[in-house]
Amino acid sequence: QSVLTQPPSVSAAPGQKVTISCSGSSSNIGNNYVSWYQQLPGTAPKLLIYDNNKRPSGIPDRFSGSKSGTSATLGITGLQTGDEADYYCGTWDSSLSAEVFGGGTKLTVL
């Protein structure tokens, strides 16, 4: 049981937009920055979004992040087959004194 809650799966057609939610509490998302990671099959996670809505160099602006209260959202526009991956949200939990992650969301581009 993960501290942060994500939908197990989402799907959309190529070229469409998808959003992935991440729900937490005041001890984690509510008072700390959220980051998002993409994990392609058989590879290490890759940072997509940090500090709620910032993109590292090299990450296309098709990827966006937002946060409101105790929830965060990852948005992906112009879906490509290469976007098929598992996506994880993460943040610090002040009560647990630990980094916590969502359970991951598998994106399928139909």
Added chain:
Amino acid sequence: QVQLVQSGAEVKKPGSSVKVSCKASGGTFSSYTISWVRQAPGQGLEWMGRIIPILGIANYAQKFQGRVTITADKSTSTAYMELSSLRSEDTAVYYCAREESGGYFDLWGRGTLVTVSS
């Protein structure tokens, strides 16, 4: 460009220990924090703990307290994660990752598969 290079796959017996290394290639640890995150087969990411190499200060997730030790050798820019009293549930890929001050992981090693089996 700094890369995190991890040691190779391990097969261990239940009750034994494993020590995984993570070397910063092409750079040094500088003031970074190095975290260890594991992923069991088909499962999500689980944070185990972290170390600030230049200070030698480590802290651990409560779940692993007493069973995990994270250390660092500044002279070789290498971090280590040792997990003891291994059980089958510890079978996982273990990643080291550079943690920036905002609490996010911007650089990851390729992972080390640890298999615990009798």
